[in-house]
Amino acid sequence: MKLYYWIWVLFFIRCTPDDSGPGRDLTGVRYEPVPYELKLPEYLEPPTWTEEHPLTKSGVILGRALFYDSRLSSNSTKSCATCHRPKEGFSGGKGGGRMTLSLINVGYDHDNYGWDGRWPTIESAIDNMIQESTYLQGEWSEIIPLFQEDTLYPILFRKAYGISNTTQIDKEHCINAIAQFLQILIARNSKYDRVVAGNTFFSPIEQDGADMFFDANPLLPDAECAHCHIPPSFTIRSFANNGIDSVNRYSDFKDAGRGAVTHLALDTGRFKIPTLRNIAERKQFMHDGRFIQLSDVISFYNSGGHRFENYSNYLHPLHLSEYQQKAVLSFLYTLTDTTLRVNPDIAPPF
Numbered sequence: 001m002k003l004y005y006w007i008w009v010l011f012f013i014r015c016t017p018d019d020s021g022p023g024r025d026l027t028g029v030r031y032e033p034v035p036y037e038l039k040l041p042e043y044l045e046p047p048t049w050t051e052e053h054p055l056t057k058s059g060v061i062l063g064r065a066l067f068y069d070s071r072l073s074s075n076s077t078k079s080c081a082t083c084h085r086p087k088e089g090f091s092g093g094k095g096g097g098r099m100t101l102s103l104i105n106v107g108y109d110h111d112n113y114g115w116d117g118r119w120p121t122i123e124s125a126i127d128n129m130i131q132e133s134t135y136l137q138g139e140w141s142e143i144i145p146l147f148q149e150d151t152l153y154p155i156l157f158r159k160a161y162g163i164s165n166t167t168q169i170d171k172e173h174c175i176n177a178i179a180q181f182l183q184i185l186i187a188r189n190s191k192y193d194r195v196v197a198g199n200t201f202f203s204p205i206e207q208d209g210a211d212m213f214f215d216a217n218p219l220l221p222d223a224e225c226a227h228c229h230i231p232p233s234f235t236i237r238s239f240a241n242n243g244i245d246s247v248n249r250y251s252d253f254k255d256a257g258r259g260a261v262t263h264l265a266l267d268t269g270r271f272k273i274p275t276l277r278n279i280a281e282r283k284q285f286m287h288d289g290r291f292i293q294l295s296d297v298i299s300f301y302n303s304g305g306h307r308f309e310n311y312s313n314y315l316h317p318l319h320l321s322e323y324q325q326k327a328v329l330s331f332l333y334t335l336t337d338t339t340l341r342v343n344p345d346i347a348p349p350f
């Protein structure tokens with residue numbers, strides 16, 4: 001009995017990290033996690049992540065610092081915000097030959113991240129964004145020591161996760177904090193939201209656009225948009241071929257999209273249906289950024305795009321008049337929430 005006891009003691013002395021060693025003791029810093037309140041309007045459900053990623057104020061603060069920190073990249077050259085630019089709807093940069101996906105309302109997503117859905121979880125998406133050479137090309141073995149040796153970060157990690165020593169700062173904490181931050185990027189203050197909340201009205205042209213977008217007025221044509229782009233995020237979060245490419249066979253698609261992941265012919269040329277939140281802030285559209293003007297996107301949908309076997313049945317030439325195309329465009333402009341990027345919990349911390 002006594003012998004066993006001492007074997008265990010010796011085992012623990014050898015295996016527990018040495019608090020007086022290379023790390024810094026953090027127990028002097030208060031750890032009192034406070035839940036972060038999303039304060040969503042009544043008509044908005046909380047995002048699907050909240051249960052998996054209970055939000056804390058200090059977790060979100062840490063996540064914001066990391067999101068804007070170039071120390072996550074090789075040679076500290078870029079941060080998440082270099083590509084997911086707050087002024088361009090948290091989109092705008094390019095990586096791996098594709099446009100950056102917007103991060104607005106990404107908390108409403110629950111799987112299949114990326115244009116082709118190749119990342120099953122938000123954690124794997126964030127981890128790959130940090131490590132892959134086309135994005136940040138960061139090395140966890142180099143990143144973690146930078147945060148451990150920093151003066152401020154250990155305090156932020158302590159406040160967010162209750163760690164007692166800087167040696168406990170790890171990749172999982174970084175990823176979880178960024179995931180918490182992404183979860184608060186919820187658009188809620190666009191003109192569209194104010195109309196839904198009953199606080200204002202659309203102008204007549206915006207109303208006509210909304211009616212065509214949602215097929216809500218029998219006197220106006222159906223623009224078919226809401227089969228794929230539905231509120232609150234203006235996406236049904238699945239994959240489609242919306243006919244931007246003219247192809248004769250599956251191998252003609254320059255980018256196989258979803259097909260490269262599932263290896264199903266029918267998925268070739270299908271891409272994630274992106275959110276249309278803050279769409280008017282973006283400067284390029286579609287996975288390859290082929291359209292420069294939002295009005296070009298409307299003309300494209302009006303044309304019906306290119307038919308092919310896996311082309312969505314919802315798409316066809318719309319025959320919208322000039323005015324009607326302008327109306328759909330005016331409606332898309334109402335989806336911009338300009339308060340999001342200046343929200344003090346979201347704006348760059350330094």
Ligand code: HEC
Pocket residue numbers: 067072078079080081082083084093094095096098099100101102103106109112113114115116117122125126129130134135136178
């Ligand atoms: C060099 C530009 C670049 C940087 C830097 C970058 N991203 Fe991305 N991000 C992209 C591109 C491009 C995509 C779409 C990738 C694809 O589908 O092939 C994307 C996709 C994502 C997605 C998936 C979104 C969805 O709706 O499926 C998430 C989440 C994401 N990025 C988070 C981050 C985070 C967090 C960081 C910082 C750690 C970051 N990104 C840094 C360019 C970048």
Ligand code: HEC
Pocket residue numbers: 223224225226227228229239240241242244271272273274275276279284285286287288297298301302312314315328
């Ligand atoms: C069959 C589903 C479907 C329908 C219907 C549809 N879209 Fe899309 N939309 C998509 C897909 C898929 C993409 C991304 C395609 C790509 O990049 O390859 C997209 C992309 C977009 C984009 C560019 C977004 C970005 O981040 O680059 C806009 C804007 C857009 N759609 C608006 C509309 C409007 C307006 C309508 C109605 C006129 C409409 N969509 C109808 C599936 C659809």
